[in-house]
């Protein structure tokens with residue numbers, strides 16, 4: 001008999017909704033990936049580096065030139081210093097970074113604080129490493145953190161807190177006040193942090209991204225995980241990185257070394273060269289803000305209620321005033337009838353909390369967003 005280590009996991013809703021969207025010819029705003037072309041300068045760089053022979057294993061921690069540029073960018077934007085040789089590791093997407101950071105930190109019985117709704121890769125990684133998730137729901141409907149509750153759930157077994165800002169799926173961002181509370185909580189405790197910051201450049205209305213690396217107190221205990229996939233519309237390249245103080249990076253690399261060993265070589269060189277031009281990532285907030293605004297303007301006469309997303313490429317729409325159908329049922333129905341696919345937010349809660357909210361991805365070309373707005377306004 002084969003005993004599953006993750007018996008409760010089945011096909012994810014992302015696969016299900018995308019398949020349903022295909023089946024019904026629906027606009028797919030469910031899964032989080034762009035449907036527009038990548039900058040041709042980046043694809044040309046990738047092709048050039050493959051042609052020029054950069055096709056063998058990269059160094060385990062990543063090619064030096066990319067690690068240097070990551071460290072330089074982190075310093076320039078957030079004023080945080082990371083040594084590219086010892087404290088920056090290139091990984092196969094942020095998913096690998098998050099998994100390796102959890103595996104490096106969590107031992108059997110350790111507790112991990114997870115805010116819900118939560119990105120779906122955290123829980124399996126915690127469970128596979130023998131950790132115990134301690135769930136805290138973000139306050140509905142503004143999805144803020146109740147730090148008093150966090151304090152009350154800290155125990156001698158708490159080992160890790162996972163912070164995701166800008167946040168998927170709520171589209172909210174943390175503030176200075178949140179960081180102050182977090183600093184107080186971890187200051188005298190042996191608690192570590194993962195900063196899932198994959199949407200750091202997808203942030204709106206001039207708000208600054210607060211990286212855990214910005215605070216000296218937090219930085220010392222943090223694995224900061226980033227994703228080039230999100231920033232440069234190349235989710236299929238699966239390339240990201242982890243920044244962590246040397247002591248943590250040593251342990252992180254022990255896992256990374258045997259999880260993947262190293263990451264796709266030509267992409268590392270291509271990205272290092274592409275990022276020399278800072279405009280390539282500095283223009284991203286404005287690029288996505290236009291998309292968010294376009295999507296929302298198409299919904300201005302719809303019956304959905306919403307608070308504009310502050311970051312990430314997701315917009316939540318509240319529909320409790322329209323119907324009391326369960327969100328999973330409504331998401332299916334809208335895919336089949338209106339022909340717009342979304343993700344029901346209840347799937348991001350372990351108890352499937354249904355606040356009547358659907359998540360829509362607006363990383364789509366303008367025509368798709370206009371059409372989706374029209375269709376959704378017909379409800």
Ligand SMILES: Cc1ncc(COP(=O)(O)O)c(C=O)c1O
Nearest residue numbers: 093094095119168198227229240
């Ligand atoms: C919050 C969050 N973290 C991590 C990831 C994974 O990033 P990557 O594609 O670089 O593995 C995603 C992707 O959807 C995400 O939304």
